[in-house]
Amino acid sequence: MPVADPMLIPRAEGLYCPAGDFFIDPVRPVAKALITHGHADHARAGHGAVLATRQTLDIMALRYGAEFAQTQQAAEGAVRIGDVTVSFHPAGHVLGSAQICVAAQGGRVVVTGDYTRTPNAACAPWEPVPCDILVTEATFALPVFCHPDPMGEIAKLLESVAKFPERAHLVGAYALGKAQRVIMLLRAAGYDAPIYLHGALQKLCDYHIAQGVALGDLRPATVARGRKGDFAGAIILAPPSAFAATWAQRFPDPVICFASGWMMVRARARQRGVELPLVISDHVDWPQLTQTIAELDPAETWITHGREEALMRWCALEGRAARPLRLVGYEDEPE
Amino acid sequence: MITGFAELLERLAFTPRRNLKLAHLSAYFAATPDPDRGYALAALTGDLELRAVTPSLLRGLVAERVDPELFALSYDFVGDLAETIALIWPGDSDAAEVALSDLVTELAGSAKAELPERIAARLDAMAPSQRYAYLKLATGGLRVGVSARLARQAVAGFGGLDLAEIEEIWHGLAPPYVDLFAWAEGGPKPVSAARAPFRPVMLSTPTDEDALAALDPGDFMAEWKWDGIRVQAVSEGGTRRLYSRTGDDISTAFPDVIAAMRFEGALDGELLVRRGQDVAPFGDLQTRLGRKKVSAKMLESHPAAFRAYDLLLWEGRDWRKEPFVTRRAALEAAVEGLGEARIDLSPLLAFETWAELAALRRDPPAAVIEGLMIKHRASPYLAGRIKGHWFKWKRDPMLVDAVLLYAQRGHGKRSGYYSDFTFGLWHEGALVPVGKAYFGFTDAELRALDRFVRDNTIDRFGPVRAVKPEKVVEVAFEGLNRSSRHKSGVAMRFPRISRIRDDKPAREADHLSVLLEVLAAQEAG
Numbered sequence: 025m026p027v028a029d030p031m032l033i034p035r036a037e038g039l040y041c042p043a044g045d046f047f048i049d050p051v052r053p054v055a056k057a058l059i060t061h062g063h064a065d066h067a068r069a070g071h072g073a074v075l076a077t078r079q080t081l082d083i084m085a086l087r088y089g090a091e092f093a094q095t096q097q098a099a100e101g102a103v104r105i106g107d108v109t110v111s112f113h114p115a116g117h118v119l120g121s122a123q124i125c126v127a128a129q130g131g132r133v134v135v136t137g138d139y140t141r142t143p144n145a146a147c148a149p150w151e152p153v154p155c156d157i158l159v160t161e162a163t164f165a166l167p168v169f170c171h172p173d174p175m176g177e178i179a180k181l182l183e184s185v186a187k188f189p190e191r192a193h194l195v196g197a198y199a200l201g202k203a204q205r206v207i208m209l210l211r212a213a214g215y216d217a218p219i220y221l222h223g224a225l226q227k228l229c230d231y232h233i234a235q236g237v238a239l240g241d242l243r244p245a246t247v248a249r250g251r252k253g254d255f256a257g258a259i260i261l262a263p264p265s266a267f268a269a270t271w272a273q274r275f276p277d278p279v280i281c282f283a284s285g286w287m288m289v290r291a292r293a294r295q296r297g298v299e300l301p302l303v304i305s306d307h308v309d310w311p312q313l314t315q316t317i318a319e320l321d322p323a324e325t326w327i328t329h330g331r332e333e334a335l336m337r338w339c340a341l342e343g344r345a346a347r348p349l350r351l352v353g354y355e356d357e358p359e
Numbered sequence: 360m361i362t363g364f365a366e367l368l369e370r371l372a373f374t375p376r377r378n379l380k381l382a383h384l385s386a387y388f389a390a391t392p393d394p395d396r397g398y399a400l401a402a403l404t405g406d407l408e409l410r411a412v413t414p415s416l417l418r419g420l421v422a423e424r425v426d427p428e429l430f431a432l433s434y435d436f437v438g439d440l441a442e443t444i445a446l447i448w449p450g451d452s453d454a455a456e457v458a459l460s461d462l463v464t465e466l467a468g469s470a471k472a473e474l475p476e477r478i479a480a481r482l483d484a485m486a487p488s489q490r491y492a493y494l495k496l497a498t499g500g501l502r503v504g505v506s507a508r509l510a511r512q513a514v515a516g517f518g519g520l521d522l523a524e525i526e527e528i529w530h531g532l533a534p535p536y537v538d539l540f541a542w543a544e545g546g547p548k549p550v551s552a553a554r555a556p557f558r559p560v561m562l563s564t565p566t567d568e569d570a571l572a573a574l575d576p577g578d579f580m581a582e583w584k585w586d587g588i589r590v591q592a593v594s595e596g597g598t599r600r601l602y603s604r605t606g607d608d609i610s611t612a613f614p615d616v617i618a619a620m621r622f623e624g625a626l627d628g629e630l631l632v633r634r635g636q637d638v639a640p641f642g643d644l645q646t647r648l649g650r651k652k653v654s655a656k657m658l659e660s661h662p663a664a665f666r667a668y669d670l671l672l673w674e675g676r677d678w679r680k681e682p683f684v685t686r687r688a689a690l691e692a693a694v695e696g697l698g699e700a701r702i703d704l705s706p707l708l709a710f711e712t713w714a715e716l717a718a719l720r721r722d723p724p725a726a727v728i729e730g731l732m733i734k735h736r737a738s739p740y741l742a743g744r745i746k747g748h749w750f751k752w753k754r755d756p757m758l759v760d761a762v763l764l765y766a767q768r769g770h771g772k773r774s775g776y777y778s779d780f781t782f783g784l785w786h787e788g789a790l791v792p793v794g795k796a797y798f799g800f801t802d803a804e805l806r807a808l809d810r811f812v813r814d815n816t817i818d819r820f821g822p823v824r825a826v827k828p829e830k831v832v833e834v835a836f837e838g839l840n841r842s843s844r845h846k847s848g849v850a851m852r853f854p855r856i857s858r859i860r861d862d863k864p865a866r867e868a869d870h871l872s873v874l875l876e877v878l879a880a881q882e883a884g
Contacts, residue, residue: 167430167447168433168443289437289438290442293372294373299373334432337426
């Protein structure tokens with residue numbers, strides 16, 4: 025049950041555990057940091073000591089260099105820090121992503137980080153962790169977000185590729201997680217042709233392959249020959265920022281696609297100039313989020329970032345205790 | 360079928376290119392039989408007019424199924440009522456196929472009391488994308504980036520027809536446009552059944568001193584751009600109609616003007632409230648707009664009048680192919696011959712050089728002048744906004760420096776940003792809210808304002824944030840009306856944030872008295 029002395033306190037740097045003197049996903053450099061996953065707004069460089077999963081540490085090293093923190097420790101099993109015990113549990117969000125459970129005599133708090141319950145062949149699946157206080161993300165916490173089956177979205181992409189064989193399909197996908205997710209979905213749909221990558225995706229794709237995620241035939245989209253017809257009928261993955269750059273000009277009449285949970289909302293897709301929106305999300309949607317709270321049945325639900333108003337309302341309607349932490353520094357709209 | 364229509368809406372929504380939109384529409388018309396394609400066309404052109412399906416009816420339906428606060432938050436994010444309802448409607452039914460014509464017939468034929476139940480039953484049996492298409496069909500206003508004109512152009516393209524010919528008969532046609540599609544597929548041209556139909560209006564493109572420098576002033580004529588509403592007055596065979604420039608029939612709101620239309624022809628002009636020779640501010644005209652019935656008192660206190668710009672048809676002759684200079688002479692003779700106090704001419708302005716015209720623009724003789732219209736002497740009367748013939752040179756907007764007070768997250772594509780701003784001016788030592796602005800800033804300025812709001816929030820009221828009264832913005836606007844709804848007593852027309860004044864401290868922002876003086880000057884004529 026919740027105790028008089030809270031185990032976690034929201035601070036400007038992030039979520040702080042006084043009994044263990046550490047922060048979870050701090051947005052500024054701190055002495056001791058526990059990191060849920062490798063996305064840049066959660067995993068920053070410059071901390072004193074970092075505890076995270078082996079894969080998250082590897083990903084941080086790839087992004088920031090091996091010296092991203094003074095000391096690094098891979099989370100394995102339960103770890104004692106001060107007066108608390110912490111453990112890491114798969115979150116299903118991206119490779120290495122974890123929920124962090126903080127346990128003390130007074131009870132258990134689980135910080136979800138970002139998570140999804142939709143199967144994701146690029147990482148280990150989310151698992152339920154019983155707790156007294158659930159500290160959850162709320163990126164897609166509006167009842168309009170009921171994300172469709174991602175295989176249906178991939179079918180839309182393949183249909184478009186078949187319909188426009190003379191055009192290149194440029195799929196916007198972030199480098200960590202979404203890109204590999206899309207590739208794995210394409211492979212699951214039986215697409216075994218080469219998939220072309222923007223240079224910014226290469227390193228993390230290589231890392232996934234080294235970790236045993238079978239991404240298949242990947243090739244760089246930076247062909248020196250540069251003849252436009254080269255990419256006709258091809259699928260090319262790139263970070264969405266690349267679409268605005270001259271990089272995109274090398275492709276024949278590209279169909280701009282974007283893989284994101286936000287693509288459910290038309291105005292969002294139009295705003296980005298997307299011609300083919302693909303609703304593929306690495307976060308819990310509304311049904312999953314509310315189902316998770318109902319199943320875990322915590323005494324309290326704390327909401328870290330996202331659309332906390334709607335989730336607060338739902339908790340109130342369900343008679344569940346909840347509070348918004350209003351942590352700043354996390355992107356309002358990652359994906 | 361509803362699924363085909365849903366797919367069409369989906370394609371149109373995500374196709375930025377006009378030619379591709381036309382191709383999608385043509386393909387849809389080719390693949391879809393009557394009467395479904397005609398109902399789809401009517402939905403796109405806004406001619407379906409299922410008036411009973413109101414936003415409040417839909418809100419009522421959804422309120423029975425979803426918590427109102429959750430719905431409000433969702434709507435705030437999605438920014439579109441039909442889309443929000445389509446996504447939030449409980450249950451995930453597999454697509455059951457149904458013809459558009461069945462849906463339209465049901466919506467049009469149901470008694471008002473039965474409608475909610477029928478709509479709910481349909482929504483229950485649909486998947487989200489079908490629900491969206493169905494609700495768009497029911498409510499109109501599709502927002503898929505297709506104007507009525509583009510939809511008609513697609514029909515023209517589909518059938519190899521001339522767009523102007525379609526526009527000319529359009530007001531005599533009715534959904535589901537079976538005879539129009541028959542014509543497009545090689546049948547006879549439909550005979551327009553409408554009396555006193557609307558003719559497509561000629562529009563102007565904006566210009567300025569630099570652009571005009573390249574043109575010969577001797578080729579052009581100029582007149583004031585009056586600040587009323589552009590209308591077309593048509594009187595043919597005993598039928599009289601007043602149309603807005605988009606072709607809406609607004610006759611019932613202006614019986615005084617209709618009564619004065621004792622002629623046979625079609626005139627283009629400006630609708631104004633005019634007391635004797637004094638043209639009243641736009642706000643006076645606004646109080647007469649949108650009324651089904653006008654009281655005798657209102658007719659007396661707010662007398663409407665027609666100020667003629669152009670002549671399209673007169674006593675059986677079509678003048679539209681004639682050059683402007685010829686039409687203008689005919690218009691002058693026609694209006695003078697009428698001798699109607701409520702119908703007068705928009706006077707031409709004498710000028711030799713653009714500099715002379717610029718001087719006139721700087722110092723217009725009345726407050727209800729929006730700027731200048733500059734028309735090529737040789738221009739025929741053409742449908743639409745064709746470059747090179749008519750230009751508008753608007754007066755410079757009025758400016759005040761105001762202080763940001765509140766901000767709200769925008770709808771739709773701006774829902775991640777604080778993009779709706781309430782600003783205030785000084786009055787008796789305090790800042791009084793005077794208006795709201797949603798645009799005018801660049802994307803970079805929007806990001807800066809959004810950041811300012813997030814970093815300087817001092818209070819929250821639901822979705823609204825109060826901010827430290829420190830940020831000064833220059834607000835541009837087109838005019839002022841008196842308003843009893845605003846605490847300040849004034850309402851701006853078309854306000855937008857034209858500049859961020861980081862160079863100015865809040866205490867140096869303008870005072871409300873500046874606006875009150877403008878208003879007083881405006882009312883004095």
